[in-house]
Amino acid sequence: MATRVDGGMGAPMARGAVVEWARDIYDDLDFTVVRQWLEEHPKSKAGGYLPVYAPREVLHATGFLPVGIHGGGDRLEIIRGDAFYQSYICHLPRSVIELAQSGRLDMLSAVLFPSTCDVIRNLSGIWKLLYPDVYVRYVDVPQIPDPGAAAEFWAGELRRLLDDLGDVTGHRPTDEELRRSIALYNETRKMIRTLYAARRERPWDVPTEELYLLLRAGESVAPEEFIARARQYLAAVAADPKRQRDNSRVVIVGAFCEQPPLGLIKSIERAGCYIVDDDFLLGNRFLTHDVPTDGDPVRALADAFIRNDMKSSVLYEIDPGGKRSLMANRVAAANADGIIFATPSFCDPALLDQPMLRNGAEKAGIPCIAFKYAENTGQFQQFREQAGTFADSIKLWGAA
């Protein structure tokens, strides 16, 4: 059972201690840190959100602790969840249902279901039927970057969320309170960008296993706590440099919704790959620029989404050449050697995008491999062999 590390968040902390703090939270499918937080904040509530993008600022401003719901991974036996889904539907929803039906999500007073795909969309309907006392909202984001109608639509959705969530907590935030939440999440995203930059620059110092655990913990704790732990982690990393290895630098693409088991990430790294960019937990950095903290805060959030330059399989690509160039752009930005398309089985957004992305990558001469996983995959040998061969081939022939 995970317990929150109280006090000393500004104090130095060993890398291992931060990682173990994060690992405890990751392993704890009872969400003990969330329950503890609720005990300490009796006037507040916990609000869940599924992948990929949900406006956490709105949850936060209305008095919720935003909690990422990412399934039970390989740490949860599915008993009830399989009764809700056919074998050809991805693993995430059955695992989320399992968490809920076993009472592990009973601390959530609201759950947001983003417009990631039809499976998550329809899960919102299941939730309405199973948990009529919980506030449920399908979060339908605009699909075109139109500063007129689309921005107005999204601003309307955000206002609706503010009203509805405010009704649940009894707290309709002022503009100033919403601006403070926006500023806090700006800081959170800035910290995540810093972590990603550190890994990109020195992947030997910032293993993705550690970074991932830290980000997963950040989905269950207050943003202030995440920022503090991340600072401690970066300070510990700077004080504890590792030796660079002759690994290949890869981008992992396609794992933005159903998360890979930690063993898969470790297997890729141990096979000789430095992961220098990825899609994991993409919602935590979906907005790539700071949201302005002046003016109408709702409009600021809406406009930030419309102006956002995040490219993702869960959004319509308005640029006809966008899919073709995306992988080359990401590889160049990360100074990577190749791409691993690691995609959850039966994931419509990732798998439908993959031919377009891969064609673009291969036309740009970027080495690629692809495999599928499920969040509860338990055998990693094949992935290790595939990734190892890929890393070797890049080193042998990549410069040719």
Added chain:
Amino acid sequence: MSVALKDRSMVLQKEMIANHFERLARAPETGEPVVYTFVPGNLTELIRSFGALPVLPEINALQSGMRKLSGEYIAEAERAGHSEDVCTYVKCDIGMMRSGNIGPGGKKLPKPDLLLLSYTGCYTFMKWFELLREEYDCPTVMFHVPYQGDGKLEPEHREYMLRQLREQVIPALEKATGRKYDEEKLRHHLALSAIAEEDLVAVLQAGKKRPSPIDGYFGTVYYVGPIFSAFRGTQEGVDYYRALREEVEERAMLGLGPITPEGPLEGEKYRLVVEGPPNWTHFRDFWKMFADEKAVVVASTYTKVGGTYDFGFRHDPNDPLGTLADYCSGCYTNLNLPSRIDMICQYIKEYEADGFLINSVKSCNSFSAGQLMILREVEKRTGIPGAFIESDLVDPRYFSAANIKNRLESYFQMIDARRAGKTP
């Protein structure tokens, strides 16, 4: 007389479709603009008002399935890197295109002048047209229809759709066709739609009669073909539905059952409501499994993906753009799960069904994700046990005739046992 009337509607439909594909084949020479779009949320009247011809890729895919071509088309797409896990309509369409793009009429389909991505109730639509855009390198316009997550069309969502129609869709159609938007023409097409919709609803609701003169699933996928595709808002569509209605009303008057591939069905024994799309690769075999047991589908949800007219919606020429928004929002797959359950329960009650069956297709998460919850909830509310079978849209690898037949036979035996009072 009923045979003659049946023949008339069938002949009419055959002629309409043949003429349409002939016009499409000649479009590169005649210069008629071509707009690809999807069945749910199709804006056929608007497309027609610009003098353009619609192409519906799902219709082409299901036709390929019925003509036993889809297996090879899907294999072609999978060889090109498309996953075995994703929608087989998409792969069938891409495979068909890569194999020469020969359409259901046996002639080459023209390239689109515009991909009108009516994003209504199906995530895959978005990827489908992104994929087609890669192949055709043509303009694409996205029309985002908000999902009815809370079970109703919100006024601000309607306004959002109206603005998109005015600011995005109509300008894109003007550019693609070289013609100006003409609201009077649109009103004309919408008025024709409403006439045909009235007759279609009379046909659908004939399923309430005992015996039902129609099969509300297998037979009705033919009936909805014209209105779900290119012929809503056309005089041909009006003529077809009038002929069909007369034919069905006559069968009802004579107490006749539906026409099946094996001939008229006599002695209706089971009345079913079906949720989910049919399998197209073995469509006749699938239908025969029901007909052999004297099972008639009196209502189905799949036949509402292109519009829920039997719940009162009609296109309204007095509100030309608003009515298009209302139409798109109300298509079946744009409704949330609770609304879908309400609809099924209502069908079971009003059509006096004694069975409920879900055909869950591997390809379509929009339909399939949540169907086990639908099954459970409908059973709870109606007290009628449901049956659950699995197949696919157009991938022949996922149709297991023996398994489906066994399950259906067991289900019908269970209904018999319940009627005999042997089970609770």
